[in-house]
Amino acid sequence: xxxxxxxxxxxxxxxxxxxxxxxxxxxNVKGRGKSVVxxxxxxxxTGSITQKTFRREDEIEEAELxxxxxxxxxxxxxxxxxxxxxxxxxxxxxxxxxxEKKADYLIEDTSASAVIFKGKILGISLPVKVxxxxxxxxxxxxxxxxxxxxxxVTLETGKTVETPLFVGEGxxxxxxxxxxxxxxxxxKA
Numbered sequence: 001x002x003x004x005x006x007x008x009x010x011x012x013x014x015x016x017x018x019x020x021x022x023x024x025x026x027x028n029v030k031g032r033g034k035s036v037v038x039x040x041x042x043x044x045x046t047g048s049i050t051q052k053t054f055r056r057e058d059e060i061e062e063a064e065l066x067x068x069x070x071x072x073x074x075x076x077x078x079x080x081x082x083x084x085x086x087x088x089x090x091x092x093x094x095x096x097x098x099x100e101k102k103a104d105y106l107i108e109d110t111s112a113s114a115v116i117f118k119g120k121i122l123g124i125s126l127p128v129k130v131x132x133x134x135x136x137x138x139x140x141x142x143x144x145x146x147x148x149x150x151x152x153v154t155l156e157t158g159k160t161v162e163t164p165l166f167v168g169e170g171x172x173x174x175x176x177x178x179x180x181x182x183x184x185x186x187x188k189a
Contacts, residue, residue: 002062004054007037012044012063015052019044019063019117044115044122047097066116070124072106082112082124098123104159105130105177126177131186132156137169 007013011022020041029035037054054060069085070092080099084090092114096103102112105126112124136154150162161175163182170189173182 002060004037004056004058004060005035007039007054007060012065013041014061014063015041018046019065019122020050023049044117047100063117067125068114068116068121070112070114072108072110072112074108075103075106080106082114085111092121094121094123101180102126102177104155104157104180105132105175107132107157128176128178129174129183130177131172132159132175134163134167134169134171134173134189137163137167137171 002011002013005027007022008025009022012019013022014020020043023040023042025037025039027035027037035056039052039054040049041052042049070082071085073081073083073091075081078096080094080096080103082092082094084092099106100123102124106112110126110130112126114124115122132155134153135156135158138151138153149165151165151167152160153163153167154160155173155175159175159180161173161180161182163173167173167182167185168189171185172187172189174184174186175181176183
């Protein structure tokens with residue numbers, strides 16, 4: 001059991017028999033030393049987001065999640081197919097709803113961790129940084145600093161991202177999967 005002050009971003013708790021991930025939290029102290037934690041929670045089964053206030057007397061159960069190392073194989077008609085690391089015959093499929101925005105970072109052989117709760121795969125988590133190639137990039141115009149020296153490029157997955165003017169077509173970039181932002185150029189084309 002968790003104390004109400006241990007409910008923090010990234011923790012997974014059980015409410016109404018479903019696992020909820022804490023997206024954000026704030027710790028507030030009321031009069032006479034009473035404190036509460038207000039949290040925004042995401043249901044890992046349905047994807048719905050809810051607000052909850054935890055008090056000192058609340059019994060909060062932490063969810064026991066399992067992780068399974070996997071690799072992305074391919075997508076077809078809104079379904080994403082993965083296989084277990086070290087066992088290509090063990091495959092599982094997730095829908096667009098279960099993948100969410102993570103599809104923007106999936107190319108063949110992308111490593112991922114499948115999140116399992118009570119024997120059911122709920123979704124995946126990706127590494128914080130992934131390497132993606134630039135598919136389309138407008139030319140950087142010398143002296144164009146009015147827009148802060150950035151341009152919008154399209155990655156091989158179809159995702160668009162703001163990059164410095166020197167990034168060109170075919171460059172390999174490091175992208176942060178949590179913020180969706182450009183980190184650095186790994187290799188020039």
